[in-house]
Amino acid sequence: KNQVEQSPQSLIILEGKNCTLQCNYTVSPFSNLRWYKQDTGRGPVSLTIMTFSENTKSNGRYTATLDADTKQSSLHITASQLSDSASYICVVSDITAGNKLTFGGGTRVLVKP
Amino acid sequence: EADIYQTPRYLVIGTGKKITLECSQTMGHDKMYWYQQDPGMELHLIHYSYGVNSTEKGDLSSESTVSRIRTEHFPLTLESARPSHTSQYLCASSENTGELFFGEGSRLTVL
Numbered sequence: 561k562n563q564v565e566q567s568p569q570s571l572i573i574l575e576g577k578n579c580t581l582q583c584n585y586t587v588s589p590f591s592n593l594r595w596y597k598q599d600t601g602r603g604p605v606s607l608t609i610m611t612f613s614e615n616t617k618s619n620g621r622y623t624a625t626l627d628a629d630t631k632q633s634s635l636h637i638t639a640s641q642l643s644d645s646a647s648y649i650c651v652v653s654d655i656t657a658g659n660k661l662t663f664g665g666g667t668r669v670l671v672k673p
Numbered sequence: 674e675a676d677i678y679q680t681p682r683y684l685v686i687g688t689g690k691k692i693t694l695e696c697s698q699t700m701g702h703d704k705m706y707w708y709q710q711d712p713g714m715e716l717h718l719i720h721y722s723y724g725v726n727s728t729e730k731g732d733l734s735s736e737s738t739v740s741r742i743r744t745e746h747f748p749l750t751l752e753s754a755r756p757s758h759t760s761q762y763l764c765a766s767s768e769n770t771g772e773l774f775f776g777e778g779s780r781l782t783v784l
Contacts, residue, residue, distance in 0.1 A: 592771065594772065594773075596773075601761075601780070602777055603763050603776050603777050603778050604716075604775050606772050606773070609770070609772055649716070651773075661771070665714070
């Protein structure tokens with residue numbers, strides 16, 4: 561069964577600090593990997609999308625990296641802001657299953673002033 | 674900003690009631706999805722549709738049903754709600770790239 565594992569489950573950081581979230585997956589081959597941000601009580605919003613040939617993708621203070629050899633992705637948040645408090649979800653698309661999406665459990669980030 | 678809308682945002686009903694959660698998108702996407710998410714937990718696919726008159730069950734078994742009579746509309750219905758149906762229901766649509774555009778969700782509480 562394809563899996564997407566995220567770590568840590570939760571994270572508390574001080575405003576202005578950086579943090580890195582991890583995503584390990586077993587889906588292979590995959591067509592793309594996405595990171596979504598989900599504010600409490602809201603629907604997820606796409607942050608980055610990467611294909612297997614891309615190593616890094618940035619969206620403002622969010623930078624995602626991908627290592628297809630080790631099947632790992634990370635999401636780095638730079639100079640965190642209070643509005644970064646949310647869950648961050650890693651989603652991998654399985655190219656052999658009609659691009660079926662496998663969701664990670666998410667990392668809950670809390671930014672404190 | 675995604676043009677996908679869900680109503681109601683919040684619903685509290687008694688056991689045995691029939692409810693319909695509405696989902697509409699104005700992006701012309703063929704693919705639409707319903708996910709169920711308990712607080713602090715991951716999303717689980719319960720229904721999807723790849724076009725008009727096409728509906729399939731997702732990975733998580735659900736007593737709800739869906740219909741896709743129009744491209745832009747993908748309502749979810751529970752014929753007889755139970756407390757175990759209490760959850761957040763998220764509707765999404767996608768284009769060919771596979772990127773999901775989510776609605777704001779419908780939080781259902783069954784007493």
